[in-house]
Amino acid sequence: MKIKADTGRCIGAGMCVLTLPRVFDQSEDDGTVVVLDAEPPADLESGVKRAVQLCPSGALSVEE
Amino acid sequence: MTEATPRLATYPLARERAFDPPDELARRRAEAPIQRMTYADGHEGWLVTGYAEARAILADNRFSTRPELLHSPIPQRSEFRSEPLTPGFFIRMDAPAHTRYRRLLTGQFTVRRMKQLEPRIQEITESRLDAMEREGAPADLVESFALPIPSLVICELLGVPYEDRGKFQHDSAVLLNLSSSIEEVRAAVQDLYSYLHGLVLAKAKEPADDILSGLVAGGELTHEEIGGVGLLLLIAGHETTANMLGLGTFALLTNPDQLAVVRDDPAAVENAVEELLRYLSIVHIGPTRTALEDVEVGGCLIRAGEAVTLSVAAANRDPERFEGGDTLDVTRPAHGHLSFGHGIHQCLGQQLARIEMRIAYPALLRRFPNLRLAVPAHEVPMRSNMAIYGVHRLPVLW
Numbered sequence: 001m002k003i004k005a006d007t008g009r010c011i012g013a014g015m016c017v018l019t020l021p022r023v024f025d026q027s028e029d030d031g032t033v034v035v036l037d038a039e040p041p042a043d044l045e046s047g048v049k050r051a052v053q054l055c056p057s058g059a060l061s062v063e064e
Numbered sequence: 065m066t067e068a069t070p071r072l073a074t075y076p077l078a079r080e081r082a083f084d085p086p087d088e089l090a091r092r093r094a095e096a097p098i099q100r101m102t103y104a105d106g107h108e109g110w111l112v113t114g115y116a117e118a119r120a121i122l123a124d125n126r127f128s129t130r131p132e133l134l135h136s137p138i139p140q141r142s143e144f145r146s147e148p149l150t151p152g153f154f155i156r157m158d159a160p161a162h163t164r165y166r167r168l169l170t171g172q173f174t175v176r177r178m179k180q181l182e183p184r185i186q187e188i189t190e191s192r193l194d195a196m197e198r199e200g201a202p203a204d205l206v207e208s209f210a211l212p213i214p215s216l217v218i219c220e221l222l223g224v225p226y227e228d229r230g231k232f233q234h235d236s237a238v239l240l241n242l243s244s245s246i247e248e249v250r251a252a253v254q255d256l257y258s259y260l261h262g263l264v265l266a267k268a269k270e271p272a273d274d275i276l277s278g279l280v281a282g283g284e285l286t287h288e289e290i291g292g293v294g295l296l297l298l299i300a301g302h303e304t305t306a307n308m309l310g311l312g313t314f315a316l317l318t319n320p321d322q323l324a325v326v327r328d329d330p331a332a333v334e335n336a337v338e339e340l341l342r343y344l345s346i347v348h349i350g351p352t353r354t355a356l357e358d359v360e361v362g363g364c365l366i367r368a369g370e371a372v373t374l375s376v377a378a379a380n381r382d383p384e385r386f387e388g389g390d391t392l393d394v395t396r397p398a399h400g401h402l403s404f405g406h407g408i409h410q411c412l413g414q415q416l417a418r419i420e421m422r423i424a425y426p427a428l429l430r431r432f433p434n435l436r437l438a439v440p441a442h443e444v445p446m447r448s449n450m451a452i453y454g455v456h457r458l459p460v461l462w
Contacts, residue, residue: 012170013410031170056410
């Protein structure tokens with residue numbers, strides 16, 4: 001599982017941070033997504049998928 | 065052969081029960097989650113009541129929010145299309161114009177920044193509860209609790225003097241009142257805009273540690289644009305949470321088993337707030353978008369120029385997404401609701417709203433374990449005539 005984040009699309013809503021703060025953060029500067037762990041352990045998979053699903057701008061994706 | 069269903073003539077606003085969307089919307093959803101609707105000006109557009117369809121449209125930038133393209137789903141707002149856009153009013157802009165404004169603000173509303181406000185929001189909440197105790201029952205919960213908390217918080221964040229609340233609360237009530245004439249709305253916008261523009265000019269001379277001063281110092285926006293941004297954030301920042309607090313408390317008081325969970329189980333509060341957001345869906349109409357090109361949604365071809373009105377309330381009750389969604393169940397997984405919208409316009413202040421609600425509901429219910437309505441439930445005046453639904457007043461005893 002590899003997380004890809006498109007900061008150009010990100011609108012800084014914070015849904016990923018709210019869902020999985022171990023993996024996602026927001027930049028202090030403009031609030032866009034910062035991926036703390038792009039290849040998180042398998043036990044976080046459902047949380048990652050939920051964060052991807054909840055992202056309002058479609059900025060997040062996962063490669064298997 | 066069955067008879068063709070008569071088309072819905074404009075969007076229904078009247079609610080049969082305090083907490084449910086109009087029955088007409090649920091009937092339409094059961095019939096077809098996306099269907100034709102005649103708009104107030106005669107335009108043949110669409111009504112979307114299904115969750116999947118509403119979410120898809122909100123996420124799709126081929127649908128525009130620009131006011132000059134909009135058709136109104138209700139007769140009261142038909143003339144508003146020709147109104148000039150207030151500078152900086154980015155909720156009514158498409159990308160990339162919208163992106164530029166939003167990017168200047170998102171850093172101020174991150175999950176971390178909002179968490180840092182927790183102690184201050186707790187302090188404000190406790191001081192309102194102290195005042196209620198001092199003044200004694202009965203009280204109007206809207207005036208003494210639901211409205212002051214988010215108003216104080218957004219005033220401090222933006223740098224708007226709270227003493228001026230009489231003015232902005234009055235103007236925003238006129239703006240949101242669906243019975244206001246276009247002249248009344250225009251005057252209220254002008255009044256509030258002049259006020260905020262004046263504040264921006266004052267902050268240019270004497271900056272403070274607040275969002276408006278920060279935008280002035282950043283130098284990327286004109287003072288006129290910052291005035292419009294301030295207008296948008298001030299209204300969005302207090303009316304919404306205020307109505308969630310008022311209506312949410314009313315809903316909990318009429319569902320005592322749910323109330324007990326919110327009062328007694330701190331671990332349940334986070335999800336309870338999401339469920340209250342889903343169940344109550346205070347956005348009373350729309351949003352409405354306009355297709356910029358032909359787009360297929362849910363098997364229907366929406367042509368360029370056609371209007372699409374979503375019912376967030378109906379989508380949030382869609383049984384395909386939320387089973388038994390007409391019941392308030394604070395333990396159900398409620399994430400994914402559309403109450404803050406979806407797509408690039410999803411609520412900028414949602415993390416602030418969440419923290420305000422997570423603090424305010426349990427604090428109120430713990431301070432006053434015997435909180436109850438001071439009037440029969442059917443006498444609580446509902447905001448059926450306002451763009452943001454809720455209660456006008458909530459008389460309570462404890």
